[in-house]
Amino acid sequence: AQSVTQLGSHVSVSEGALVLLRCNYSSSVPPYLFWYVQYPNQGLQLLLKYTTGATLVKGINGFEAEFKKSETSFHLTKPSAHMSDAAEYFCAVSPQGGKLIFGQGTELSVKP
Amino acid sequence: NAGVTQTPKFQVLKTGQSMTLQCAQDMNHEYMSWYRQDPGMGLRLIHYSVGAGITDQGEVPNGYNVSRSTTEDFPLRLLSAAPSQTSVYFCASSYSPSGELFFGEGSRLTVL
Numbered sequence: 001a002q003s004v005t006q007l008g009s010h011v012s013v014s015e016g017a018l019v020l021l022r023c024n025y026s027s028s029v030p031p032y033l034f035w036y037v038q039y040p041n042q043g044l045q046l047l048l049k050y051t052t053g054a055t056l057v058k059g060i061n062g063f064e065a066e067f068k069k070s071e072t073s074f075h076l077t078k079p080s081a082h083m084s085d086a087a088e089y090f091c092a093v094s095p096q097g098g099k100l101i102f103g104q105g106t107e108l109s110v111k112p
Numbered sequence: 113n114a115g116v117t118q119t120p121k122f123q124v125l126k127t128g129q130s131m132t133l134q135c136a137q138d139m140n141h142e143y144m145s146w147y148r149q150d151p152g153m154g155l156r157l158i159h160y161s162v163g164a165g166i167t168d169q170g171e172v173p174n175g176y177n178v179s180r181s182t183t184e185d186f187p188l189r190l191l192s193a194a195p196s197q198t199s200v201y202f203c204a205s206s207y208s209p210s211g212e213l214f215f216g217e218g219s220r221l222t223v224l
Contacts, residue, residue: 009152032210043116043202043215044155090154094210099145099170102154 002027004093004103012109019063019078021106023091026072032094033074035065038105039087047089050074061085086110114138118203118216125193125223133188133219135203141214143206144186145170146178148199149218155202161186162209193223 007022025031032051036044048059055067061084065076074091091103119134137144145160157170161180175197177189186205190197200220204213 004154034212036213041218043204043217044213045215046212049212099157099160099209100213102147102156104152104154 002031002093002101004091004101006089006091006103006106008106009104010107010109012111013081014111015083016080019076019081019085019108021076021089021091021108023065023074023076023103024072025074025091025093027093033065033067034092034094034100035059035063035074035076036090036092036102037087038090044090047076081108081110083110083112116203116205116214116216118201118219120219121217122220123222125190125221127193127195127223129193131190131193133190133201133203133221135186135188135216136184137186137203137205137214138184139205139214140183141205141207142183143209143211144180145204145206145213146176146186146188147202147204148172148197149202150199158188158201160209190221193221195223197221198223 003026005024034049035047038044048057050057050067058064063078088107092100094100116137142163146158147155156172159178161167203216206213
């Protein structure tokens, strides 16, 4: 069965610091991988996705993620945090052609 | 474009009452789905549809019914509301089950 684990339900960084949100997955077939962001009282929106090809994926708002098959990981990073990055972030996995399975979410706080 | 529209945004029910959460999309997406979001549990799939007339169960279908008579609409029915169904409900659509999901703004349901 496919599953997604996000390490840390809450991450706090200072403005300008590196953001690292961790995601590990299990999948019996090569997966599609996604990161979504949810701002307060809103629905989720796509940050980035990996399907095939280049393992380093760039998304919106300066975020990127690297697919590491050997580590079954898809960690999300951003070099320099902004106050506007404060939100909840969800990692999701889809076995090829299948439905998305979401992780538990990581709430990111950014301190001035 | 409106995208994915959910109504109502807020609803309070008494135990045993029934209601329907409405979802409509104007992107001609074949795939539509309903999720519930609970603290610390991420998003869990309730029901989904891959096209008009076709629906299937997700991870947590008990207590909910769906139908898909048109491409645009995918209502979620609570047959006899229970306090355990207190949650935020999101409708989403996509061109395929593993494609980018477009989310509505959510419907916050409280069952007393």
